[in-house]
Amino acid sequence: xxxxxxxxxxxxxxxxxxxxxxxxxxxxxxxxxxxxxxxxxxxxxxxxxxxxxxxxxxxxxxxxxxxxxxxxxxxxxxxxxxxxxxxxxxxxxxxxxxxxxxxxxxxxxxxxxxxxxxxxxxxxxxxxxxxxxxxxxxxxxxxxxxxxxxxxx
Amino acid sequence: xxxxxxxxxxxxxxxxxxxxxxxxxxxxxxxxxxxxxxxxxxxxxxxxxxxxxxxxxxxxxxxxxxxxxxxxxxxxxxxxxxxxxxxxxxxxxxxxxxxxxxxxxxxxxxxxxxxxxxxxxxxxxxxxxxxxxxxxxxxxxxxxxxxxxxxxx
Numbered sequence: 134x135x136x137x138x139x140x141x142x143x144x145x146x147x148x149x150x151x152x153x154x155x156x157x158x159x160x161x162x163x164x165x166x167x168x169x170x171x172x173x174x175x176x177x178x179x180x181x182x183x184x185x186x187x188x189x190x191x192x193x194x195x196x197x198x199x200x201x202x203x204x205x206x207x208x209x210x211x212x213x214x215x216x217x218x219x220x221x222x223x224x225x226x227x228x229x230x231x232x233x234x235x236x237x238x239x240x241x242x243x244x245x246x247x248x249x250x251x252x253x254x255x256x257x258x259x260x261x262x263x264x265x266x267x268x269x270x271x272x273x274x275x276x277x278x279x280x281x282x283x284x285x286x
Numbered sequence: 287x288x289x290x291x292x293x294x295x296x297x298x299x300x301x302x303x304x305x306x307x308x309x310x311x312x313x314x315x316x317x318x319x320x321x322x323x324x325x326x327x328x329x330x331x332x333x334x335x336x337x338x339x340x341x342x343x344x345x346x347x348x349x350x351x352x353x354x355x356x357x358x359x360x361x362x363x364x365x366x367x368x369x370x371x372x373x374x375x376x377x378x379x380x381x382x383x384x385x386x387x388x389x390x391x392x393x394x395x396x397x398x399x400x401x402x403x404x405x406x407x408x409x410x411x412x413x414x415x416x417x418x419x420x421x422x423x424x425x426x427x428x429x430x431x432x433x434x435x436x437x438x439x
Contacts, residue, residue, distance in 0.1 A: 135363060148329065154341040155312035162308040176301065188307040190435055191343045198402075213437045220437050246302060249351075250345050268339050281432050282343055284366045284373050 135163035137207040152199040163205035182255040193237040236277035249273025290317035290360040317360035335408040335425040357381025389430035
């Protein structure tokens with residue numbers, strides 16, 4: 134999986150002078166776009182299949198801050214899949230030192246955008262997934278997937 | 287709790303012509319800013335206490351789409367709190383029909399921004415929480431809090 138790379142932009146900084154929580158999520162969203170390109174759901178692929186991916190559900194853990202100009206890198210792993218869903222982990226790293234800044238577990242659903250209904254992946258997409266998933270599975274960051282949120286006492 | 291209101295902006299629309307996943311999260315982030323104002327952690331309160339809130343962890347479920355110009359409303363409920371953490375639920379609704387569009391469960395941590403360390407809420411903030419929390423607790427959206435992400439077979 135090619136990593137998705139970006140740099141912290143001025144418009145992403147909040148009053149704490151750090152990357153705002155929602156913009157970590159935006160960077161993960163762009164990484165999902167990069168994943169879509171990789172599996173044949175770029176603009177041409179979406180037009181030819183009539184399919185796109187929707188995010189159904191996401192969980193994010195914030196581990197460290199990022200500030201203006203920091204280079205960032207998202208690495209993506211597959212946790213599970215079925216005929217219409219991808220369960221993935223995006224992790225955000227500092228682009229220079231590699232420090233882990235955030236982890237997001239996400240469930241993505243294949244959608245026919247003409248009907249807005251879930252449907253199985255197109256054969257062309259399945260083929261790419263068959264090649265890509267085994268190579269980029271496992272080795273997620275322990276403790277950040279399968280979490281429930283609670284104050285533990 | 288006053289609801290946080292906004293309208294879907296052009297820059298929040300993705301290639302599917304809908305509100306991009308990350309911008310639901312940005313709207314929840316702005317609703318957290320509104321909550322901070324309500325509990326005395328607006329700009330003046332942050333300067334006088336030396337404290338701010340960081341998002342530690344968030345879970346979001348996407349339920350329906352929103353498109354350009356849709357009026358939106360975030361309602362916020364308290365699930366739990368301790369001396370330094372707030373466990374909350376933000377729900378996003380269509381501002382006209384009230385339709386539920388997304389739910390986000392979040393854990394927020396009080397932070398001393400001089401040290402970047404967690405610390406107990408300031409007394410002035412505790413007082414406001416004591417008044418606000420009982421009135422705006424419970425009645426979260428069933429099924430969307432305490433979730434783990436998985437493909438269930």
